[in-house]
Amino acid sequence: xxxxxxxxxxxxxxxxxxxxxxxxxxxxxRSIYSELDEESRPLLTGTVEYMKADKWGxxxxxxxxxxxxxxxxxxYTEISRELKFWDAPFAAHFEYNGGLSNVVSFDNAYLxxxxxxxNNADFTGGxxxxxxxxxxxxxxxxxxxxxxxxxxxxxxxxxxxxSGFADFWxxxxxxxxxxxxxxxxxWLNLNKFKAFDSQFNLSVGxxxxxxxxxxxxxxxxxxxxxxxxxxxx
Numbered sequence: 001x002x003x004x005x006x007x008x009x010x011x012x013x014x015x016x017x018x019x020x021x022x023x024x025x026x027x028x029x030r031s032i033y034s035e036l037d038e039e040s041r042p043l044l045t046g047t048v049e050y051m052k053a054d055k056w057g058x059x060x061x062x063x064x065x066x067x068x069x070x071x072x073x074x075x076y077t078e079i080s081r082e083l084k085f086w087d088a089p090f091a092a093h094f095e096y097n098g099g100l101s102n103v104v105s106f107d108n109a110y111l112x113x114x115x116x117x118x119n120n121a122d123f124t125g126g127x128x129x130x131x132x133x134x135x136x137x138x139x140x141x142x143x144x145x146x147x148x149x150x151x152x153x154x155x156x157x158x159x160x161x162x163s164g165f166a167d168f169w170x171x172x173x174x175x176x177x178x179x180x181x182x183x184x185x186x187w188l189n190l191n192k193f194k195a196f197d198s199q200f201n202l203s204v205g206x207x208x209x210x211x212x213x214x215x216x217x218x219x220x221x222x223x224x225x226x227x228x229x230x231x232x233x
Contacts, residue, residue, distance in 0.1 A: 020232055023047040025207060025225035032223065040215075042066035042073050045225070057082040057091050066101075074101030082115055091115050093130045108137040111146055125153040134169055144170040159192040161185075161203070173213060180212040187229060203229040 029041040044067040051060040061079040065072060076099030084091040093115040098108040113132030120126060127150060134144040146169035153162045164184035171179055187205035190196045209223040 020050050020052075021048075021229050023049065023227055023229045025227040027223065027225050029209075029221075029223040033221065038068050041223075042068045057084045064099075074106075075099050076101070076106060080111075082117075089117055091117070093132060095132065107139055110135045110137070124155075124158075125151075127151040134171075136171060139171070141172040146170075157192060159189055161187040161189060161205075163187075164207075174216060175213040175218045179214050180210075181214050182210040183207050184210075185227075199233075201231040201233070203231065205229065 023046065025045045025047070027041060027043060027045060030036045030038065030043075033041075046065040046067070047062055049062040051058060059081050061077060063075060063077045066074045066076075076097075078095065078097045080093060080095040082091040082093050091114070093111070093113055095111040096109070097106075097111070099106040111132040111134045113130060115128060115130035117128040118126055128148075129150075130146075130148045132146050132148070134146045136142045136144060146167060148165060148167050150165045151163065154160070155162065162184065164182065166180075166182035168178070168180050170177055173179065185205060185207045187203040189201075189203045191198050191200045191202070205227050207225045207227055209221070209225075211217065211221050211223075212219065214221070
């Protein structure tokens with residue numbers, strides 16, 4: 001627990017200068033599913049998210065911090081880099097996933113493979129697709145694969161943003177060999193409404209965690225959140 005707390009404080013200090021947005025989610029999982037308790041489903045999740053494109057590709061990371069009534073319970077991160085030295089929508093994708101927790105165990109995972117990205121002319125919408133080899137460190141069956149899709153769309157003059165991802169991967173677990181997870185998000189961007197200042201970058205929305213055989217849970221789960229997001233210029 002002490003290591004998790006120190007990691008959380010370090011990441012907050014290191015990332016706040018470069019974060020594109022920070023989010024706070026109130027989780028309704030324990031209200032919907034009686035088998036979920038506070039130990040397996042924390043009350044609050046804070047997210048720091050960053051993405052930046054450059055002439056050699058793009059960098060992306062997010063960090064999730066989970067809190068229970070006892071304090072910070074876990075920190076989980078995904079860090080990726082897409083490399084391209086050519087004029088084409090394809091890139092080489094490299095990724096690391098891992099974290100610390102006093103509730104569940106996060107195995108380090110390393111991923112690599114090709115990716116494809118498309119954006120419309122004014123960057124109000126786009127999607128990406130990656131097909132990767134996935135190595136899960138210290139797992140009894142470490143050699144696996146993962147397919148990831150991402151998307152975003154700014155609608156109604158930017159007042160509504162829809163974004164998210166979907167992962168499908170192979171990983172031996174108590175219920176089989178395959179896991180699915182998707183987290184679509186829907187945001188109302190207040191600075192696009194006349195009643196708010198254009199620099200008031202607060203968004204109100206929700207994230208819906210859709211999973212199948214994920215995190216030792218058997219079958220399909222749909223868990224919504226109520227969320228706030230502050231975006232940085």
